[in-house]
Amino acid sequence: MNKLLLGTAFCLAAMSTGTFAQDAVTACLITKTDTNPFFVKMKEGAEAKAKELGVNLKSYAGKIDGDHETQVAAIETCIADGAKGILITASDTSAIVQSVQKARDAGLLVIALDTPLNPIDAADATFATDNFLAGELIGKWAAGKLGAEAENAKIAMLDLAVSQPSVDVLRDQGFLTGFGIDVADPNKWGDETDPRIVGHDVTAGNEEGGRKAMENLLAKDPSINVVYTINEPSAAGAYQALKSIGRENDVTIVSIDGGCPGVANVKDGVIGATSQQYPLQMAALGVEAIKQWADDGTKPTPTEGKDFFDTGVKLVTDEPVDGVESIDTTEGADLCWG
Numbered sequence: 001m002n003k004l005l006l007g008t009a010f011c012l013a014a015m016s017t018g019t020f021a022q023d024a025v026t027a028c029l030i031t032k033t034d035t036n037p038f039f040v041k042m043k044e045g046a047e048a049k050a051k052e053l054g055v056n057l058k059s060y061a062g063k064i065d066g067d068h069e070t071q072v073a074a075i076e077t078c079i080a081d082g083a084k085g086i087l088i089t090a091s092d093t094s095a096i097v098q099s100v101q102k103a104r105d106a107g108l109l110v111i112a113l114d115t116p117l118n119p120i121d122a123a124d125a126t127f128a129t130d131n132f133l134a135g136e137l138i139g140k141w142a143a144g145k146l147g148a149e150a151e152n153a154k155i156a157m158l159d160l161a162v163s164q165p166s167v168d169v170l171r172d173q174g175f176l177t178g179f180g181i182d183v184a185d186p187n188k189w190g191d192e193t194d195p196r197i198v199g200h201d202v203t204a205g206n207e208e209g210g211r212k213a214m215e216n217l218l219a220k221d222p223s224i225n226v227v228y229t230i231n232e233p234s235a236a237g238a239y240q241a242l243k244s245i246g247r248e249n250d251v252t253i254v255s256i257d258g259g260c261p262g263v264a265n266v267k268d269g270v271i272g273a274t275s276q277q278y279p280l281q282m283a284a285l286g287v288e289a290i291k292q293w294a295d296d297g298t299k300p301t302p303t304e305g306k307d308f309f310d311t312g313v314k315l316v317t318d319e320p321v322d323g324v325e326s327i328d329t330t331e332g333a334d335l336c337w338g
Contacts, residue, residue: 025294026056027287028078030071030088032115034061036205036233037259037338038279039089042113045280046087049287057287058083065205066161068092075099078108085109085290087283093118093165109293111286111300114279115167116308125289125300126308127282131170131256132177134275135228137315137324138254139178141273142226144321145252150179156217157189157200158210158229158238164188168230171256172200175228198224203234210237218245229255232262232274239270258316259338266316267329273317276332282311 029046031039043059050057058081060074068091076099078086085108090096093115100110100122112123120126143150157175160168172189176182176197184191190200198221203209210229214237218224222245229235235255242248248270255262258276265271289300303310315324316332327335 024054024056025291026058026078026081026083027290028074028081028083028086029057029059029283029286030074030078030086031059031061032065032067032071032089032091032205033063036065036231037261038114038231038257038277041259041337042089042279042283045283046287049284053287053291055287055291062091066091066163068095071096072099075103079103079106083108084294085111087111087113087286087290088123089114090117090165092163093167094163097122109290109299111289113282113286114277115165116170118166120166120307125302127285127289127300127311128167128308129275129277129282129313130306130310131167132174134256134277134313135171135174135176136178137174137275137313137326138228138256138273139175139180140324141178141315141317141321141326142175142228142252142254143179144324145272145319146226151196153179153196153226154221154224155179155197155226155228156214156224156238157197158203158213158217158227158234159189159200160205160230161202171230172228175254179226203230203237205231205234207233207237207240210234211241212237214238214241218242225251227251227253229253231255232257232259232265232271235262235271235274236265239265258314258332258336260333260336261338263316263329263332263336266332267318272319273315273326274332276314276316276327276335278311278335278337280337285309285311 062070112126181194201213252272256275315326
């Protein structure tokens with residue numbers, strides 16, 4: 001085993017429960033972290049489907065969002081273990097491509113979950129939320145809520161990482177498009193010239209990162225009145241920063257995830273609206289696809305008109321606006337995860 005595999009801590013490499021025959025199909029799930037409720041639910045969905053189909057599932061996770069090296073090491077392990085396929089939410093969607101290609105060359109089916117690789121066809125398939133649409137929905141909602149005042153908005157953009165993984169770019173650019181802002185190059189964030197954008201900062205997708213990013217942008221312009229957040233943990237952090245200066249009631253926060261804590265925050269007024277995605281379904285479908293590939297060599301096909309398999313998204317808010325389809329927090333709580 002090479003030095004990388006020995007030296008890297010595989011966060012929670014774990015076989016799912018149950019006894020498997022020696023020739024059972026092995027599948028790997030590699031997530032960004034094991035703490036974000038989104039990935040916890042993803043693992044749940046994969047484990048349940050693996051148990052149902054008699055698949056031997058091994059799960060790996062990075063220590064933090066952005067831990068690319070652990071994901072590379074996990075791919076190496078999956079290849080060495082003779083896995084038939086890998087499900088991965090990549091921390092670095094470009095840098096991981098070489099390792100993914102190595103796995104595909106070894107005969108493994110590689111499916112990106114939630115976060116498309118860059119380029120998207122670097123994986124055999126992608127099962128994901130339409131992340132651009134998820135961003136567009138909260139952008140349209142925010143613009144609708146502000147009405148005529150949308151022209152005078154002061155917007156803070158709380159993104160994920162400086163490496164700008166595809167999910168980060170798609171959500172950001174979707175929000176701006178929905179709000180009615182020219183995104184310049186749609187393949188990256190931060191090059192927009194609209195004066196309504198106060199600035200972008202990164203959060204690492206967690207509460208502490210959201211708080212710090214919000215503080216940084218408030219220092220730049222304390223009149224911010226709209227906050228886009230990459231996910232609900234970062235939205236919770238942004239809210240705490242606003243609350244510390246007494247502005248929690250006059251700033252509109254929007255987000256993406258649809259986890260149960262996030263839906264509860266929508267109900268409580270912490271978040272104005274969130275786009276809900278369905279990680280359990282993503283992972284379950286992924287395990288099914290690997291089993292199918294192992295059985296007869298069939299690869300999954302994308303949703304018609306898209307270059308990925310769309311697992312769905314719904315806007316959750318208790319303040320609906322005209323022209324933006326949504327569900328309320330009661331229905332959102334029935335569908336949430338985490």
